[in-house]
Amino acid sequence: MGPKVEQNKRPTHQVEPLANLDQTNLKSMLQRSENICLEMIAPLRSLSQKLDNETLETRSLCNQLIKLVELERSSLRELRHKLYTQSSSTEISTQECSLSHLIKGTLKHLACPSSWFKESSLDFKAACALDDTQRGFKLLLSQISLFDSAPHITLGAGQNEHWAQIEIVTKNHLSISGPDQVRLDQDISYVRGIAERQGGTLQVHSTLNNSLKVSWLFAEAQAVENEIEEKVITTSNKSHIWLIDDEPGVRLTVKRWLQHSGYSVETFEEGQHLIESLVHADLKPALIICDADMPGMMGLEVLSIVSKQNPQIKRLLYTAREPNRWVIEAFNQGIVHRFIDKSEGPQALKTCLEDMLKADEEQNAQIHALDELLSQQMLSLHVQPLFSSETREVEAVEALMRSKHPAFRGPLDILNATQIAQREFDLQQVLSSLSKTVRETLPADIKLFMNIDPLVFGFPERLDEVFSDVYPYASSIVLELTERGQLCGDAWVESVKYLRAKGFEIALDDLGAGYNSLGAVAAVSPEIIKLDISLVSNVHLSNSKKEMVYLLSEYAQKHSMKTVAEGIEVADEAEVCSQLGIKWLQGYHLARPMPLEQFMSTYVVQK
Structure with missing residues (x-):
């Protein structure tokens, strides 16, 4: 069974x-x-x-x-x-603690004025649980500072022998009621428990003028000589910051941290108030610190509106918990530049702000340098020849921008600054004017390739302001577009159609460098395609690259397109590309970019 x-x-x-x-x-x-x-x-x-x-x-x-x-x-x-x-x-693990250092350390942590503490020539050392004592004193002082902007703190001997006391007296009558009174009572009860577990006590009573007097008494304290530090007054003129947090204690403490570090600070309790103030503010903040969880308008909603209305303002999300997927998504979308945990304290916040504002200052310096570059004629054009694969004669040149400004090491620096400053059209106008001079100098039978920011093609109504200088030379100019630029749908089609009607040819650059290469060719239908260096490099050593170059060459010929192999570094690459039907060759093996005068003396006179 x-x-x-x-x-x-x-x-x-x-x-x-x-x-x-x-x-x-x-x-x-x-x-x-x-x-x-x-x-x-x-x-x-x-x-x-x-x-x-x-x-x-x-x-x-x-x-x-x-x-x-x-x-x-x-x-x-x-x-x-x-x-x-x-x-x-x-279990209480005690260690000897300087009460003077405790007071000054707490004032520094809360960014309260050091003048609140009236130091004397005596300090007291007492055995206490340091972490608990520090936490309790920070809580006590932060609560009192919410209701009094300048409490009076002293350190002296207690009424009993071998006792010391920290005394905090508010200068004003505290009219506290409702939830504020409940919270203050709870926190005082919590701090009193810390004091009593260490053999001391916390006494709270009202004075004759109805202000508040709080005395934290420490047992077995020893009087020692106090070394008063000489106060050094410094001034600073750092960035203007806006802070929004619905918790008064957090708002006040963080404001003090920031002011202590030299920042000017304006605080807000509600998101809607901040948004409305931002619209009318003469002095916009360099950075906004925003609490994540607030009644009404949440932190991410506030920063999302700011990012659309004032994208130049840096945005920091200040959160009391681990970032959720909404925060991470906002970070990836650029709504939030950085996020930081409130529990990390003032030093982490200070470091984060310095990193963000330093990057902002660097961007502003770049923008200023860009202004100088564009306004003071510090931009020039070099040219790089394109050679016939059959005759090795120069049949075209590509204009490449060069900077005379020390802030820009190369074209990429200029393009990055232009994008940050949103001055793509201004740069393109200057380049068109310079290209006009180049075009007028070149022989008529040598084509000029002009690099165009793809953004420009997204605004067909502004094409005349960019290209009007070179309209008379359109038949001998090729507008070269990078394949990496995003296509702009109907606007692109309209721009291409308009400029072709003016006589320009369109070239698509970097074919093979991006994931949507063939899609870009189909969308633009260029007269010329330029094979990226990633396809051309070591093409003589790779059968798969040879096959790819051959297929693109065949496709181009079938659709009446001309081809350019750019990035030719060695003779074997030039030879293979010629054999595979590529029309023009370009690269350092054949000729480096050079000033127009050098090109004219080297190739045109010789020719």
């Missing part, structure tokens, strides 16, 4: 009490639960805004749900607070 099988008995899973969980895991679990509540609040608020046209009952239900989630989040935060208190009470 087999073993007896009990019917209707399900395996039970024992749920371990919270008190038995590992403290680290429990803290992590509470933090994750709090973050989940935070994740829920944002879409619920968004949903509430979209329910304006719904019934009152529906809107009320949604708002009640938001309040429940916020209450749950608050409860989790309080439970996590208690957990820190319990975990601190089980």
